[in-house]
Amino acid sequence: MTGETRYRVIVRCPKCGERYILRGRNNEKGELETGFKQCICGNESNLHIDATPE
Template sequence: MDRGRTKVKIYCKQCGEKFVLKGKWEKGKLETGFRQCLCSNENDFDIEVEDY
């Protein structure tokens, strides 16, 4: 079940950078296009999802 567009807040735990992106649910997985932080962190994030 795809839920449509979603607001995604990503916080880097290494440098504290914040990103607010629009995501889309596809095949049960949330896709934003986000790959890594500006500090090259690829794994250590806090992620908050908000449907709208």
């Protein structure tokens, strides 16, 4: 085990109601990195993100 904390990330789009469940880790800048770019409806900025440690 590397000691890095993994997070369970739930991304919700208020525009279309879609929900994504992902796993992520903190990058060097302390930001949560999952690889998620945009919702299927094209929404990139107005997303609700909830992260909990695994």
